[in-house]
Amino acid sequence: MSIATGRAASPLSARSAKKPNVFSRMAAHRTDYLYVLPALIVMMVVIAYPIYYTIELSFYRTPPNLQLRDKVWAGFDNYTAVLSSSVFHEVTLNTVIWTVASTFFSFVLGLGAALSLHREFIGRGLFRALLMIPYVVSAVAASYVWKWLYHSDFGVIGALAVQLGFTSEPINFLDNRQTVLSSLIVVNIWREFSFAMVMMMAGLQTVPEQLLRAAQVDGATPWNRFWHVTFPHLKGVSMVTVLLLMVANFNSIIIPFIMTGGGPADASHIWITHIYQLAFGRQQWGAAAAYAVILFIVMMALGYFYVKALTRGDEARQE
Amino acid sequence: MTTTATYERPRVRKPIDWWRWAGRGFITFIMLFATLPMLWMILTSVKTQFAAMQYPPQWWPAEPTLNSYIKLLNPNDQIGQDFLRYFGNSFYVSFLTTVLGVVVAVPAAYAFSRFRFPGRTFLFFSVLVRNMFPAVVFLVPLFILMRWLGLVNTHGSLVLTYLTFGLPLSIWLLKGFYDNIPIQLEQAARIDGATRFQAFLLIVMPLSSPGIIATSIFSFIGAWNEYIYAYTFLSRDDQMTLPVGIQRFFTEFATDWPGLMAATFLMSVPVVVMFLVLQKYFVQALTEGAVKH
Amino acid sequence: MAQVVLQDIVKSYGSLYAVNHVSLTVDDGEFVALVGPSGCGKTTTLNLVAGLLPMTDGDIVIGDRIVTDLDPKDRDIAMVFQNYALYPNKTVYKNLAFPLQMRKLPKDEIDQKVRAAAKVLDIVPLLERRPRELSGGQQQRVALGRALVRDPRVFLMDEPLSNLDAKLRVQMRTEIKRFHQDLNATIIYVTHDQLEAVTMADKMAVMNKGFLQQYDTPKNVFDNPVNTFVASFIGSPAMSLVPLEVVQRGDQAVLTNEAGWELPLSAMNTRKALKATTNKVVLGARHSTIKLHKSETVGAVPARVYTVEPTGDITFVQAFVGEAVVIVSLDPTVIVRPDEDVWLEFDQERMHLFDGETTMALSAA
Numbered sequence: 001m002s003i004a005t006g007r008a009a010s011p012l013s014a015r016s017a018k019k020p021n022v023f024s025r026m027a028a029h030r031t032d033y034l035y036v037l038p039a040l041i042v043m044m045v046v047i048a049y050p051i052y053y054t055i056e057l058s059f060y061r062t063p064p065n066l067q068l069r070d071k072v073w074a075g076f077d078n079y080t081a082v083l084s085s086s087v088f089h090e091v092t093l094n095t096v097i098w099t100v101a102s103t104f105f106s107f108v109l110g111l112g113a114a115l116s117l118h119r120e121f122i123g124r125g126l127f128r129a130l131l132m133i134p135y136v137v138s139a140v141a142a143s144y145v146w147k148w149l150y151h152s153d154f155g156v157i158g159a160l161a162v163q164l165g166f167t168s169e170p171i172n173f174l175d176n177r178q179t180v181l182s183s184l185i186v187v188n189i190w191r192e193f194s195f196a197m198v199m200m201m202a203g204l205q206t207v208p209e210q211l212l213r214a215a216q217v218d219g220a221t222p223w224n225r226f227w228h229v230t231f232p233h234l235k236g237v238s239m240v241t242v243l244l245l246m247v248a249n250f251n252s253i254i255i256p257f258i259m260t261g262g263g264p265a266d267a268s269h270i271w272i273t274h275i276y277q278l279a280f281g282r283q284q285w286g287a288a289a290a291y292a293v294i295l296f297i298v299m300m301a302l303g304y305f306y307v308k309a310l311t312r313g314d315e316a317r318q319e
Numbered sequence: 320m321t322t323t324a325t326y327e328r329p330r331v332r333k334p335i336d337w338w339r340w341a342g343r344g345f346i347t348f349i350m351l352f353a354t355l356p357m358l359w360m361i362l363t364s365v366k367t368q369f370a371a372m373q374y375p376p377q378w379w380p381a382e383p384t385l386n387s388y389i390k391l392l393n394p395n396d397q398i399g400q401d402f403l404r405y406f407g408n409s410f411y412v413s414f415l416t417t418v419l420g421v422v423v424a425v426p427a428a429y430a431f432s433r434f435r436f437p438g439r440t441f442l443f444f445s446v447l448v449r450n451m452f453p454a455v456v457f458l459v460p461l462f463i464l465m466r467w468l469g470l471v472n473t474h475g476s477l478v479l480t481y482l483t484f485g486l487p488l489s490i491w492l493l494k495g496f497y498d499n500i501p502i503q504l505e506q507a508a509r510i511d512g513a514t515r516f517q518a519f520l521l522i523v524m525p526l527s528s529p530g531i532i533a534t535s536i537f538s539f540i541g542a543w544n545e546y547i548y549a550y551t552f553l554s555r556d557d558q559m560t561l562p563v564g565i566q567r568f569f570t571e572f573a574t575d576w577p578g579l580m581a582a583t584f585l586m587s588v589p590v591v592v593m594f595l596v597l598q599k600y601f602v603q604a605l606t607e608g609a610v611k612h
Numbered sequence: 613m614a615q616v617v618l619q620d621i622v623k624s625y626g627s628l629y630a631v632n633h634v635s636l637t638v639d640d641g642e643f644v645a646l647v648g649p650s651g652c653g654k655t656t657t658l659n660l661v662a663g664l665l666p667m668t669d670g671d672i673v674i675g676d677r678i679v680t681d682l683d684p685k686d687r688d689i690a691m692v693f694q695n696y697a698l699y700p701n702k703t704v705y706k707n708l709a710f711p712l713q714m715r716k717l718p719k720d721e722i723d724q725k726v727r728a729a730a731k732v733l734d735i736v737p738l739l740e741r742r743p744r745e746l747s748g749g750q751q752q753r754v755a756l757g758r759a760l761v762r763d764p765r766v767f768l769m770d771e772p773l774s775n776l777d778a779k780l781r782v783q784m785r786t787e788i789k790r791f792h793q794d795l796n797a798t799i800i801y802v803t804h805d806q807l808e809a810v811t812m813a814d815k816m817a818v819m820n821k822g823f824l825q826q827y828d829t830p831k832n833v834f835d836n837p838v839n840t841f842v843a844s845f846i847g848s849p850a851m852s853l854v855p856l857e858v859v860q861r862g863d864q865a866v867l868t869n870e871a872g873w874e875l876p877l878s879a880m881n882t883r884k885a886l887k888a889t890t891n892k893v894v895l896g897a898r899h900s901t902i903k904l905h906k907s908e909t910v911g912a913v914p915a916r917v918y919t920v921e922p923t924g925d926i927t928f929v930q931a932f933v934g935e936a937v938v939i940v941s942l943d944p945t946v947i948v949r950p951d952e953d954v955w956l957e958f959d960q961e962r963m964h965l966f967d968g969e970t971t972m973a974l975s976a977a
Contacts, residue, residue: 035430053460116342136594137587140542140562202606251453510685512714603864
């Protein structure tokens, strides 16, 4: 059904060649930038500058008092020092265990809770609210509460274990190289599984009811319905949730920082706490910055997926 | 003559709905997991020190007392004075962060939603990417920056830092809200005689108030709970916010677990109440963007 | 009220032309419908008149002012939107009052005008309700009211009926027409529904792909479409278009297709057909101008019945002439069956011929 009227052809071809360049377009939209400007300034000052600074610090030896004029060029020394240090491997392994285990169990518990709460029943709202409180209260509060629960002499968990006959005397959860990391992971899961739950509950609402009915009529068992209908619909949300959890876990510091300070003997150090200790504990600014830059690169890789997952469909919307 | 048709009625025994029972079992387990630690915190906080330090533990406080709370909330007591000051500091910092966050995020989110200016996508992503980086990466340079700005040991350093935590999420959330407000409403307003700014102020702003509430809760809770920057930037006792201040109780009164639990409880009350009252917005904010309909 | 003149207006996004050099004049008190398929540029044109989009080139005149550089609020126009765009947080009363408040009218004058408009549109009982408590038809009325209350120079309407159900749409169509007659208002009305345009408008502007195709009274557009696009877009069912070849036999032209049959043309149609730039022409005919024969007839072309759709008082038959589908209307007493062979006779006086290359209508003159 193509159509061309007589007068149309010439102006179209004559004008279409002219494409406005970026600068004239920016000039045409200049007032639009005013709206974003305050946000940009804040972000620039507190983000762009620090990123630049971290990179710079990582190539220098800076005195403990952080007097920048006394810093000395060190090349890649800080990086080689970090990568060859004896704790690097243990801390990295801890970080991986911490991140993966926290993410995995939080997600699984959250998904389970979401599925159990998906059916309408009296008190569902109350259940959801109660489950979310650990996520809302600060990690500091969680750390103190769990530190008390884990207490080596008067901790309720140790006492329970004895009463139920699991052990003969209370376990010293936090002061034991074998148990400390898993104990901290439990706290972390306690705090954030309900985030996964809320996300998955929202995701479950997008599963078309008709499809589930159709599957039921077609003779699918509950498991089949979950696996073939529900789960594929949750893929997108699951991805975002897992990514967000990973990022949060990778970046979390408070729980190990307050509960154990990385101890005993570095057994619960993860990258973040280790960097903090290098910087503010031992004043090894250069090494800490080098660590941060490495972490940065890892995060950029994760960030690529994060932004991609988060902005699905956004660009489809047009004027 | 009538014939009675005989139909077969298959005998079916209703099977036990295992899935349902599994769900119930699971929910019971997870409820216990989530609530028991909180319950123990409260139970400990109403025990005397002596009652708290027993083995095997007193499962239920024999002689419950509100002493810990009274001490913390008594402005004439040294501990109470400190605690209330930390509480006030936390509130001041969180409130300021929230208000400034809204003021900065609203126009930015509106622009990202409505305008198509060159570099929009890049700027938007660079704002989002902020959330990818751990606090620690920024600690040292920010510390230097704050020292240079003369903001170390001021609440300004915290507000400025917390703003940037909140901004990416606030902008992202609010943009979602603005995306959902039909542009025709603004067009109608402009035809009805409003300027672009009036259309925004009189029509769009009131409609986006759920979004503003949601982002405000987030900024507030985030600022209220923040620990590591406050710990690093503040060393003056009278400036400290609650999460940091509480630690002082812990070290000075190392054995006062009921006191610490009571302080932890009081610290959690504002955010939990806020969450319970505005739960709907909180959940919406949390899931917005991740779940596209 | 005022006249509206579009002078060679252009809206482009980079190399993409949403509105391509459109010029037309809407006279004072005239009801003009912009019609075309989605994406044809009609809504963009309306938004340009409203000032909601920056224009790439050209000028717009409302009354005696060039409004090209004015803000929407300064153009003295009112607009009704497809989704009504009622302010959801305001009551009906406040929705109606908003344009007056923006013009800083005194409170009692606002009240008086709002009540007057509400009375005209029969929405007085709804004044204290909020938009979401109203039915679609009621919302539509409120939207009209908000446009009416200000007594603007021009009304712009963007598919105002397309969100209503079929029955309500017919009813509102009459009401808008009354509204136009009573107020003697200048109205520019965008619709994708050619029936709305034909029934309501004084003039219709048919657009496609950013170009203005034809601007004339509905009757003229219906009777003399300028090209195959307009021919196929206006009228329901659409005009049947059959691509054929023209061959000259002496001083008479005949139309043929691959099947080998020949359709001799009248003297006037011969003159038209021979004006075509190539030997390709398109024969256009409306269903009522085609006669169906059940046996071979001189001057009729063979066809095969595809579907038969009885609608009650008329039966529509779709038949294939070669590859092209031709729609014929029949008296329901005539019985035809799918796959039956039939012969179609085209009314030489009322048939249309289009150039097969340019798609433009061929004229005898």
